[in-house]
Amino acid sequence: MRHPDACTAEPAELVTPPDPFAPEAIKRLAARYGSPLLIIDAERIRAGYRRLAAALPGVDLHYALKPLPHGAVIEILRDEGAFFDLATNGEVELVRRAGIAPARCIQTHPIKRDSDIRTALAFGVDTFVADNPDEIRKFVKHRRRASLLIRVAFRSPEAVCDLSRKFGCEPDAVLPLIELAASLGIRVRGLSFHVGSQAGGPAMHVEAIAACAQLLRRAAADGHALGVLDIGGGFPVEYRQAVPSIEEFCAPLRAALRGVPEGIRVIAEPGRFIAAPAAVAVASVMGRAKRAGKWWYYLDDGLYGSYNGRMFDHANYRIDSLRSGDERHPSVLAGPTCDSIDVIDEDIQLPLLHAGDLIVGRTMGAYTWASATEFNLFPKAAVLVVDRGRVICGGDHDDRPT
Numbered sequence: 001m002r003h004p005d006a007c008t009a010e011p012a013e014l015v016t017p018p019d020p021f022a023p024e025a026i027k028r029l030a031a032r033y034g035s036p037l038l039i040i041d042a043e044r045i046r047a048g049y050r051r052l053a054a055a056l057p058g059v060d061l062h063y064a065l066k067p068l069p070h071g072a073v074i075e076i077l078r079d080e081g082a083f084f085d086l087a088t089n090g091e092v093e094l095v096r097r098a099g100i101a102p103a104r105c106i107q108t109h110p111i112k113r114d115s116d117i118r119t120a121l122a123f124g125v126d127t128f129v130a131d132n133p134d135e136i137r138k139f140v141k142h143r144r145r146a147s148l149l150i151r152v153a154f155r156s157p158e159a160v161c162d163l164s165r166k167f168g169c170e171p172d173a174v175l176p177l178i179e180l181a182a183s184l185g186i187r188v189r190g191l192s193f194h195v196g197s198q199a200g201g202p203a204m205h206v207e208a209i210a211a212c213a214q215l216l217r218r219a220a221a222d223g224h225a226l227g228v229l230d231i232g233g234g235f236p237v238e239y240r241q242a243v244p245s246i247e248e249f250c251a252p253l254r255a256a257l258r259g260v261p262e263g264i265r266v267i268a269e270p271g272r273f274i275a276a277p278a279a280v281a282v283a284s285v286m287g288r289a290k291r292a293g294k295w296w297y298y299l300d301d302g303l304y305g306s307y308n309g310r311m312f313d314h315a316n317y318r319i320d321s322l323r324s325g326d327e328r329h330p331s332v333l334a335g336p337t338c339d340s341i342d343v344i345d346e347d348i349q350l351p352l353l354h355a356g357d358l359i360v361g362r363t364m365g366a367y368t369w370a371s372a373t374e375f376n377l378f379p380k381a382a383v384l385v386v387d388r389g390r391v392i393c394g395g396d397h398d399d400r401p402t
Helices: 023-033 042-055 071-080 089-097 114-123 133-137 171-183 203-221 246-257 272-278 306-312
Strands: 037-041 060-064 083-086 105-107 127-130 147-152 187-193 228-230 265-268 279-291 294-299 319-321 329-334 343-350 358-361 382-387 390-394
Touching: 023 037, 023 279, 023 358, 023 382, 037 042, 042 060, 042 071, 042 246, 042 272, 042 382, 071 089, 071 272, 071 382, 071 390, 083 089, 089 105, 089 114, 105 114, 133 171, 147 171, 147 203, 171 187, 171 203, 187 203, 203 228, 203 246, 272 279, 279 306, 294 343, 319 343
Parallel strands: 037 382, 060 083, 060 265, 083 105, 105 127, 127 147, 147 187, 187 228, 228 265, 294 329
Antiparallel strands: 037 279, 279 294, 279 358, 319 358, 329 343, 382 390
C-alpha cells in the first residue's frame, strides 16, 4: 500500500483552463481520477505563504503541518524558504523525507513522551516547547542537546478554536519556570504563545505580544537572556463569513512587534492561512431520495471524511454543485456512511441533481483530509496536487474495499 502522500501520478498536462479550481478543470480531473478528491493548487500554496510573509516582514514563518501534512505541500514550502513547526514523530518523518534541514524545524507539542523528544533530537531538531514543571524536568537527561520555549496561555474569546484552554502557563508562571529550568541546567531560548485558530481579530495577538515583550525584559533583568518569541498562528481565512484581510490583520501585530526588545528572533506558526484556500474537495452524488419534500443527495464524501471539519473545526465551508442554470430548491447533502449523523448540510439551495453530479467544497485545505477517517471503510479522498496546469502528485485511490 502506498504512503498516503506519495506522488504516484505521471505528470500530465491539464486541459484548459489551467486553474484547477475552475469548473471545467474540476470536471476533467474528476472524470480522470474519480472521487472523492482533494485538489491542491501549488500556486495558491505559494501565494498564501508569500502574502503572509509580506504582511509580517522579518518574521520567520514555520508552517504548522497539522492542518495539511502532505509531502508535496512541504516540498513546495521548502522551496519557498519556509521553516516548519512539528508536533509528532510522524511529522518529523515527513520533513525528513522532504529533505528539510533540521535547523529549520522546531518541535512545539507542549506535552511529549521521551520517545518524542529522542526522535526529534535524532533528526537534529533541538528546540522544544514546555509549559509546566513536569514537562521541563523531562529534559534533564537531554539538557546538553535540547533547549526550550516556554508556552504562555492567552485565551481569546474571538478565536473559533481556543488553543490556550489545553496548553500554556499563566504569565505569572513564566519567570518561575525559567528559574526552574536554569536550576536544572536546561536552556530556555524564549517564549511562545498561540491565541487560537481562526482568530476573529488581532487584539489578542497584540495583547500577547506586549505581555511577552515585558516578560522578556523581566527575564533579562533577572539574568536570563532570551532570544526567541514565537507568536503562534491563528491567522483567519474566509469561509462563508468575511474576515479581515491578512494585511489589515497583521498591521497591528507589526506595530506591537516594534515593542519587542532588540535582538529577539520572532517566529510564527501559520497553518490554516496557507493551507485552507489552496484546496477544494470534490464529491459525487451516489444517489438521492425525496424526504419530507426535500431532495436528499448522498455523496461519496461526508462528515467522517473531508467534511469532518464541520464538526471538529467549526468550519462552515462554501459548497455548491457544478450543475448550473437550473432552478434551485432547499436540499440536504448527506455523506456516504450508514450513520445518521453523517449529514453535511440540511438546508442548502441546489438545482435538481442526479447520480454522478459533482459537489465542490471551497477553502477546504485545512483540517479536512488531514483529520478524515475511513469509517465504514469508505476511503479518504485521493489527493491531487496541481502546479501551473500539470498534475504533479497523487490521484491514487488505493485498493482498500469501498
